[in-house]
Each structure stands twice: as C-alpha cells, then as structure tokens.
Amino acid sequence: MRLTVIGGGPDRERLESKIRELQLEKYIVLKGVIQPDEIYHYFTRSHIHLMPSFFEGLGLVLLESQANGCVPVASHLPGVTDTALVDGVSGFLVKTGAVEEFVHAILLLYNDPHKWTTMSHAAATYVRRHRSIDKMGEKYVALIQECLAGEYPLAKSRKRQMMSLFGRVPAAL
Structure with a gap:
C-alpha cells in the first residue's frame, strides 16, 4: 500500500515531519500541487481517494475520481460532498475531522477486495448515469425551461435594480 498526497497547504511541513518521525x-x-490534467494519471492508478477536507467549493474532484473507478472516502460537507457520491454505495462520507472513521473506511475497503470492486464499479456507474456532461446538459435545459415557465419567480422585482444600473429598464424586461 502506498499513499500519494496531492496538493499543498499550511500543514505540509508538519506532515513531512510526521512521515519522517514514523519512518514512513x-x-x-x-x-x-500538480497540473489539473495530471490528476487522471493518479486516479487511474489508485484504489481510494481520500478527501479529509474541512471545506470545499464544489465536489468535482470526487466525480472525477469516481469516473475513474477510484472509491472516495471524504469528509461529509453538506451540500457539497453529499451531492457528489452515494454514501456506502459509491464511496464513504465521514464526519469532518474524524480520523478514526477515515481509518475504518480505508480498512474496510483494504480488507474486503470484493467490497472495493463493487464500490468502484458503483462509483463509475453513478457518475456516468447521474453526473455526466450529457446528464448535466439535460438538467440545465430542464432548469431553463422551468424558469421560463415561471417555476421560480423572483421574490421581488429587479426592475428598480436595473433602473439604478442602466438608468432605464432594458427592453428585454
């Protein structure tokens, strides 16, 4: 087993020191830090994607890892990581900062190759069926159609805002 750490941050020196101390x-x-196009090299050669984040903007990296059959073990960040994987099916969501839970999930996958294989296939299938570019396009078109049909009216008119920005209401309104 080998752990490859990608990225940087304020904890790097402490991590390097701990690795030396434990002779790992x-x-x-x-x-x-690597170039974005290099990440696929690592995903195609890895079994597990650890993401012990305390915050993330958008969980795209989880989708990318799953698309390559890499099983994510990620911090549960409501509205981010819980929308990018199916907990217990295509990966695991762990309480933020709960090191023991991360270890438990890793050992579960390491000690049960069949479980890892099943989850790896489920991860790739999940992304293909629910998060592919085609699916995203379909969802955007549906959302735009719903907006045009008045499904999501604005809480208040923005005409006054437009007046202050443009000095007039644009003809499109």
Whole structure:
C-alpha cells in the first residue's frame, strides 16, 4: 500500500515531519500541487481517494475520481460532498475531522477486495448515469425551461435594480 498526497497547504511541513518521525517515507509520496490534467494519471492508478477536507467549493474532484473507478472516502460537507457520491454505495462520507472513521473506511475497503470492486464499479456507474456532461446538459435545459415557465419567480422585482444600473429598464424586461 502506498499513499500519494496531492496538493499543498499550511500543514505540509508538519506532515513531512510526521512521515519522517514514523519512518514512513517508503509508503507515502508527497507530490505537492500538480497540473489539473495530471490528476487522471493518479486516479487511474489508485484504489481510494481520500478527501479529509474541512471545506470545499464544489465536489468535482470526487466525480472525477469516481469516473475513474477510484472509491472516495471524504469528509461529509453538506451540500457539497453529499451531492457528489452515494454514501456506502459509491464511496464513504465521514464526519469532518474524524480520523478514526477515515481509518475504518480505508480498512474496510483494504480488507474486503470484493467490497472495493463493487464500490468502484458503483462509483463509475453513478457518475456516468447521474453526473455526466450529457446528464448535466439535460438538467440545465430542464432548469431553463422551468424558469421560463415561471417555476421560480423572483421574490421581488429587479426592475428598480436595473433602473439604478442602466438608468432605464432594458427592453428585454
């Protein structure tokens, strides 16, 4: 087993020190910040994607890892990670900062290759069926059609806002 750490941050020096202290250099590789197109190289060669984040803007990296059959074990960040995977099916969501829960999920996958294989296939299938570019396009078209049909009216008119921005209401309104 080998752990490859991608990315940087304020904890890097502390992590390097801990790796040396525990003499884990031959098991842990620190790659640092890499180019976005390089990530697929790692996803196609990895079994598990650990994402012990305290915050994320959007969980796209979870979708990318799953698309490559990598099973994510990620911090549960409501509205972000819980929309990017199916907990217990295509990956695991763990309480933020709960190291023991991350270890438990990793050991579960490591000790049960059949479970990892099943979840790996489920992860790739989930992304293909629910989060592919085609599916995203379909959802955008449906949302635009719903908006045009008045499904999501504005809480208040923005005409006054437009007046202050343009000095007049644009003809489109």
